[in-house]
Amino acid sequence: MPDTMALETRALTRSFRARRAPDRTALESLDLALPVGGIHGLLGPNGAGKTTLCRIASTVLLPTSGTARVLGHDVVAHASRVRRSLSVVFGGERGLYTRLTARDNLRFWGAMVGLDRRSAAARADAMLESVGLADRADDRVESFSRGMQQRLHLARGLMGDAQVLVLDEPTIGMDPVSAHAFRDLVVAMRDEGRTVLLTTHDMAEAQAVCDTLTFLDRGRVVAAGTPRSITREVRTVRATVTDVLPEHRPLLQARGFELLGDGTAVRTVDRDDVAGLLGALMAAGMVHVGVEAPTVEDAYLSLIGGRRMDL
Ligand SMILES: Nc1ncnc2c1ncn2[C@@H]1O[C@H](COP(=O)(O)OP(=O)(O)OP(=O)(O)O)[C@@H](O)[C@H]1O
Numbered sequence: 001m002p003d004t005m006a007l008e009t010r011a012l013t014r015s016f017r018a019r020r021a022p023d024r025t026a027l028e029s030l031d032l033a034l035p036v037g038g039i040h041g042l043l044g045p046n047g048a049g050k051t052t053l054c055r056i057a058s059t060v061l062l063p064t065s066g067t068a069r070v071l072g073h074d075v076v077a078h079a080s081r082v083r084r085s086l087s088v089v090f091g092g093e094r095g096l097y098t099r100l101t102a103r104d105n106l107r108f109w110g111a112m113v114g115l116d117r118r119s120a121a122a123r124a125d126a127m128l129e130s131v132g133l134a135d136r137a138d139d140r141v142e143s144f145s146r147g148m149q150q151r152l153h154l155a156r157g158l159m160g161d162a163q164v165l166v167l168d169e170p171t172i173g174m175d176p177v178s179a180h181a182f183r184d185l186v187v188a189m190r191d192e193g194r195t196v197l198l199t200t201h202d203m204a205e206a207q208a209v210c211d212t213l214t215f216l217d218r219g220r221v222v223a224a225g226t227p228r229s230i231t232r233e234v235r236t237v238r239a240t241v242t243d244v245l246p247e248h249r250p251l252l253q254a255r256g257f258e259l260l261g262d263g264t265a266v267r268t269v270d271r272d273d274v275a276g277l278l279g280a281l282m283a284a285g286m287v288h289v290g291v292e293a294p295t296v297e298d299a300y301l302s303l304i305g306g307r308r309m310d311l
C-alpha cells in the first residue's frame, strides 16, 4: 500500500466527561496524515490534546468518534496489530518498575514485546549502552535522576522493533547535554527508516529535528507543514541592533525596541516595515543592525501566543 500513512486520523474526536460542567473536548474532528518516515513534531499549549492523540494512537484510549490508523491499522478494530507496530514513550516517571534495576526493567519489557530470554538480554544491554546507562544498569530505578529515568523510558520504547515511535515530551527534565544526545538518537531512529511522532514544548528542539510540524490548539490543527513552510508564513521578523551606544537608546525605545542587558536591542516588526525601520536606524548612525528569519518559536508565538495563559 504505497499511500499508507504512519498515522492518519479522520474526524478524530475525543471528549471527556467533566464534573458539573459540559464535556471537555480534547480533540475535535482532527484530520491528520503523517507519512511513513521522518520525525513529526506535535506542538501546542498545555491542554491542546497532544497527549490525548498519543494515547489514542497507542491504543490506550478510545476515540469518542472518528478514526485513527497506524500504518493502515485501525486503532480500535486492529489494536493488537497497532501495538506491534508502535512503541510509546511518555515523559515523566510513570511506567517503570522503580524497585527493579534498569537492566531488569528492560529484560522484562523485552519479554512483554515477545523477545525470547537471550534476545531480550542482548537487546537490553545494547539499549542501555545507546542511552548511556550501561554503567548504571544494575542500579534500582528508584535511585535514578529524572533525566536518567527518561533515558530508560526511551530504551524501553526501543526494545521491540516498532516502526512507529511515539515520544510524548521525551526530553522533559533532561540536562542540555543529555537532551542533545537524545536528539541524535531520535535522528538515528529516523535514519533507520522509523517514523517518530514527537511532542515537545522545546521550540529549538522541534526546529532542530522535526521534518514536519503540526500545531494543535484546543484539539484542532492550527498549522501544519515543514518547519520552513511554517516559518515562511510568519508575517513578522525579528530586528536586532547589537552593541547599542548610549546616545542611540532613546531612538530605539521610541521605535519600539526592547533594550536587553547585553547591549542589544530587539523587536519584532512586520516584514513590510523592515526596510523603513532599518533605514531610519542606519540614518541615525547605527551600523550593527540586522534581521533574523523567523524561528519555529516565532511561528508558535504568532499562531498561539495571543492566548497567553487561558486554557
Ligand atoms: N483522563 C482525562 N479526564 C478528563 N479530562 C482529560 C483527561 N485527559 C485529558 N483531559 C483533558 O483533555 C484536554 C487535552 O489534554 P492533553 O493531556 O491531551 O493535553 P496536552 O496537549 O498533552 O497538554 P500538555 O502540554 O500539558 O501535556 C485537557 O483539557 C485535559 O484536561
Ligand SMILES: [Mg+2]
Binding pocket: 050, 051, 052, 168
Ligand atoms: Mg501532554
